[in-house]
Amino acid sequence: MRFQTFLLAVLSSALGINAYWLETISHQGVAPFAGTGYKFFRNVKDYGARGDGVTDDTSAINAAINDPGNRCLQGCASTTTTPAILYFPAGTYMISSSIVPSYFTQLVGDPSSRPILKATSNFAGFGLIDGNPYYTSDPNWVTTNVFYRQVRNFVIDTTNIAPGTAATGMHWPTSQATSLQNIEFNMPTASGVVHVGLFIESGSGGFMSDLTFNGGATGASMGNQQYTMRNFTFNNCVTAIIHLWDWGWTYMGLSINNCSTGIDITAGGSSALTTGAVVVIDSSFVNVPVGILTAYTSSSLPDTAGNLVLENVALQNVPVAVKGPSGTVLSGATGSTTITGWSEGNRWTSSGPSRVQGTLQANSRPSALLEGNKYYTRSKPQYETLSADQFVSVRSAGAKGDAAADDTAAIQSAINNAASAGKVVFIDFGLYRLTSTVVIPAGTKIVGEGYPVLMAAGTGFFTDASNPVPLLQVGATSGTVGTVEFSDFVVATQGSQPGAILIEWNLASSGAPSAMWDVHTRVGGFTGSNLQVAQCLKNAGSSEVVSSCVAAYMSMHITTKASNLYMENCWLWTADHDIDDATNTQTTIYAGRGLLDESTAGPLWLIGTASEHHVLYNYQFVNTKNIFAAQLQTETPYYQPTPNALVPFTVNSALHDPDFSTSCSGVSGNCAASWGLRIVDSSDIVVYGAGHYSFFSSYDTTCSTVDAGENCQSRMVSLEGTLSNINFYDLRTIGSLSIVNRDGTSLASWEDYVNVYPASINVLRI
Numbered sequence: 001m002r003f004q005t006f007l008l009a010v011l012s013s014a015l016g017i018n019a020y021w022l023e024t025i026s027h028q029g030v031a032p033f034a035g036t037g038y039k040f041f042r043n044v045k046d047y048g049a050r051g052d053g054v055t056d057d058t059s060a061i062n063a064a065i066n067d068p069g070n071r072c073l074q075g076c077a078s079t080t081t082t083p084a085i086l087y088f089p090a091g092t093y094m095i096s097s098s099i100v101p102s103y104f105t106q107l108v109g110d111p112s113s114r115p116i117l118k119a120t121s122n123f124a125g126f127g128l129i130d131g132n133p134y135y136t137s138d139p140n141w142v143t144t145n146v147f148y149r150q151v152r153n154f155v156i157d158t159t160n161i162a163p164g165t166a167a168t169g170m171h172w173p174t175s176q177a178t179s180l181q182n183i184e185f186n187m188p189t190a191s192g193v194v195h196v197g198l199f200i201e202s203g204s205g206g207f208m209s210d211l212t213f214n215g216g217a218t219g220a221s222m223g224n225q226q227y228t229m230r231n232f233t234f235n236n237c238v239t240a241i242i243h244l245w246d247w248g249w250t251y252m253g254l255s256i257n258n259c260s261t262g263i264d265i266t267a268g269g270s271s272a273l274t275t276g277a278v279v280v281i282d283s284s285f286v287n288v289p290v291g292i293l294t295a296y297t298s299s300s301l302p303d304t305a306g307n308l309v310l311e312n313v314a315l316q317n318v319p320v321a322v323k324g325p326s327g328t329v330l331s332g333a334t335g336s337t338t339i340t341g342w343s344e345g346n347r348w349t350s351s352g353p354s355r356v357q358g359t360l361q362a363n364s365r366p367s368a369l370l371e372g373n374k375y376y377t378r379s380k381p382q383y384e385t386l387s388a389d390q391f392v393s394v395r396s397a398g399a400k401g402d403a404a405a406d407d408t409a410a411i412q413s414a415i416n417n418a419a420s421a422g423k424v425v426f427i428d429f430g431l432y433r434l435t436s437t438v439v440i441p442a443g444t445k446i447v448g449e450g451y452p453v454l455m456a457a458g459t460g461f462f463t464d465a466s467n468p469v470p471l472l473q474v475g476a477t478s479g480t481v482g483t484v485e486f487s488d489f490v491v492a493t494q495g496s497q498p499g500a501i502l503i504e505w506n507l508a509s510s511g512a513p514s515a516m517w518d519v520h521t522r523v524g525g526f527t528g529s530n531l532q533v534a535q536c537l538k539n540a541g542s543s544e545v546v547s548s549c550v551a552a553y554m555s556m557h558i559t560t561k562a563s564n565l566y567m568e569n570c571w572l573w574t575a576d577h578d579i580d581d582a583t584n585t586q587t588t589i590y591a592g593r594g595l596l597d598e599s600t601a602g603p604l605w606l607i608g609t610a611s612e613h614h615v616l617y618n619y620q621f622v623n624t625k626n627i628f629a630a631q632l633q634t635e636t637p638y639y640q641p642t643p644n645a646l647v648p649f650t651v652n653s654a655l656h657d658p659d660f661s662t663s664c665s666g667v668s669g670n671c672a673a674s675w676g677l678r679i680v681d682s683s684d685i686v687v688y689g690a691g692h693y694s695f696f697s698s699y700d701t702t703c704s705t706v707d708a709g710e711n712c713q714s715r716m717v718s719l720e721g722t723l724s725n726i727n728f729y730d731l732r733t734i735g736s737l738s739i740v741n742r743d744g745t746s747l748a749s750w751e752d753y754v755n756v757y758p759a760s761i762n763v764l765r766i
Helices: 002-014 058-066 408-421
Strands: 041-043 052-056 084-088 092-099 105-109 116-130 149-157 168-171 178-186 196-200 207-214 218-235 239-252 255-257 261-265 277-286 290-294 307-324 327-339 342-349 352-359 391-393 402-406 424-427 431-434 438-440 445-448 453-456 469-474 485-493 500-505 514-523 550-558 565-568 571-574 590-597 604-607 610-612 617-622 625-635 675-680 683-693 717-720 724-734 738-742 745-749 759-765
Touching: 041 058, 052 116, 058 084, 058 092, 149 168, 168 178, 178 196, 196 207, 218 625, 218 683, 239 625, 239 683, 239 724, 261 277, 277 683, 277 724, 307 724, 307 759, 327 342, 391 408, 408 424, 408 431, 408 438, 453 469, 469 485, 485 500, 500 514, 514 550, 550 571, 571 590, 590 610, 610 617, 617 625, 625 675, 675 683, 717 724, 724 738, 738 759, 745 759
Parallel strands: 041 084, 052 092, 084 105, 092 116, 105 149, 116 149, 116 168, 149 178, 168 196, 178 207, 196 218, 207 218, 218 239, 218 255, 239 261, 239 277, 255 277, 261 290, 277 307, 290 307, 342 759, 391 424, 402 431, 424 445, 431 453, 438 469, 445 485, 453 485, 469 500, 485 514, 500 550, 514 565, 514 571, 550 590, 565 604, 571 610, 590 617, 604 625, 610 625, 617 675, 625 683, 675 717, 683 724, 717 738
Antiparallel strands: 307 327, 307 342, 342 352, 724 759, 738 745
């Protein structure tokens, strides 16, 4: 079969047919802890799939996924040791039962000619792709612990299944560092249709982009903690979107056309709403009788549930924009109109919460963040116009990726050679030890093969917390001019590296922004990190710091003269548990700081990003401006306040560290705890959804319940110094007594903004 695939590639080249580079490039990726002979890259046609529109390819596809045997499926909690890419060349693959991707698996189709996964008429299963099967009454994987996987470039077709027979295109309860991209769902449009394109019932997302839904009863039926969804199109669905529940959700570039109802957020009814908040911006509804169905009223419960924000939403032949239990709440138009701003929920005022359902003055959008009248966005490139010889493999350059060899010189050589030749760096899968800084010159493009890992390692270079140094230095000095593109890899540490700054961003990009898509930092919690249960097992209630678990200085630093950076679906994670432990046992690992942005110019776009479990703060914006954020998500370290944020890192005033030894004076409760978000002396910041969560106090979750008084920590969001044009829409906290502080004084208490589980402010502006 491998020879047949090779022969097909040769014949295609001879005939002038350009196969996707990922199909033809030499695959040298290694999974160093998976065993000898383990295959990382799998072409489904090498396992007998035909893609001819006739043959049932289900067994062949699942065989490709699970080779050898059950990689991590039924009964497996999670893993990083047996990753895989499953590649689908162009064709129509008939599917009679669910394709079930194992943990840490990417399904990738040819983007230039998307493969079609088409259900047979007798299809049986919960989704043509079932991303988390029910072998028991619960999903196989804990839905908040499903990380590091993607599905992209497919057409999913259920039109062979009778319209009145229940069918689901994809079942996808999942969490951070996952994505769906460039997928089309085709369903019947006949009367009585009950098909659903995408179904999500739980998890902690997340990001998706460039999805299209045609037909069906419901395009997407979804419940998850939080999500950012960008460039979704719905055509001829009965209902485009049904929200089962959420804490917060942001839609950007939503296009709903010829559907009976656009978005339904009525789940639970007015007495027990389950949708916490929805934000819709830069979107359109065309020929939709009812744009949004809401159950929100002046007395609906919980107090702030059903929060809704609409901004720059264009309507064409939408008679009712928003409909409540008693009828029209916001009229639309039989012609064309645009909702510049409208909201329902508890807005913040200096005198307390104000329950409002009505017009919202549109914010002053910073021009630097816009493309036309919409916020700038950009989909992850897949380089489909390039041939395989336009990529420089780091393994071909001599890197081993075995988690043992020093790969610094080989990686730097590959990057330098690719940049000078105008080619793309290809990081074959592996775990690469880097013992000194790798400099990324302007013009570099890097794409990973299924989340390879670049690790700060060694016993000297990154170990001095008094002299922090970068692992990846993007641009040699702050203000270096040029652009780069990063996608699909992980930056990490191996062992204790208390002086490691994982990514230092120095580039001042002109023209199109530099960008990172699906690039994540991960400190500990995986095989090869030497920061797992065996080394860093949690010790609940103990203030002792295990020095070997002080693992990183900072996840990412955007320096003063850097500018023009777009980040999409990037997760900066200090591991709270061991992914490769059979029971996901919790760990205590220390990384000092999350994302520090001190660019004096900006702009910075943060689309579906998260930063979790850093000691001092997760996001900090200082002396900066022009920031757009959609669904920032943070978590406070689970071990705090024992020890608290005063240890183990010394305050570095040059990097504007918060000083809890002084700022906590007179503050009751657990004050010295990581800031979810800290904004200092900055302007022109717009946040369309932010969830800042503190679930634990010394690994005990009791403190995060409403009944307990949300007292895991005292404060969560801090606004300090000279500020202007600071805008929050759907600002949520869990476990914090104060939602937001201004110069040390609380502006809002959680008790005044109780939502479905978080506390949530609908609109807050400074």
